[in-house]
Amino acid sequence: GAVVSQHPSWVICKSGTSVKIECRSLDFQATTMFWYRQFPKQSLMLMATSNEGSKATYEQGVEKDKFLINHASLTLSTLTVTSAHPEDSSFYICSASSHGTSGIVTQYFGPGTRLTVL
């Protein structure tokens, strides 16, 4: 159980175009989803937290207008990188949280999407 998928797994785009990445919780409902960015040989950096039906909360330094997050349902969140530039090339990872019976939150991670902007 607790599987999170991402689509696409790999995308190459031209500079100036927009790219949408989907994150789905396949077998559970996720009230909260997270988007991380991972640079080569570095750790995950939290970009934003999104709750279903409300606006995402962005971390300091993350441009809201560049990284558009939509959490339209309990099983789907999307990240759109608008007007992508080469410096946006990175590995984007989403996670979805599930509340256990004791109320403890556990995050389940997707496989990631590698974005390369030419």
Next chain:
Amino acid sequence: AQSVSQHNHHVILSEAASLELGCNYSYGGTVNLFWYVQYPGQHLQLLLKYFSGDPLVKGIKGFEAEFIKSKFSFNLRKPSVQWSDTAEYFCAAAPYNNNDMRFGAGTRLTVKP
């Protein structure tokens, strides 16, 4: 500010050697602690987690971690590593029942056959 520190950036061991990776956290209040592993070219996988109870937590693949509250530490251990344990290991922490998870910088483990 909430933070997680991993002091070992790169650890190189021979097979059968014992492993201990350090993790310290800076959080006020009750904290949930995690160790994730990322094998080359793969996504994050949960190794083990601590929420409450026995501070010695056993995870998959023979890994264990000990929560020492007084030291704000959650070190990962394995008695005998294998070549297949070569991967990046991330420690993470989150406040109790809160989604604000923070990751350490990661420790790259290389196991020589």
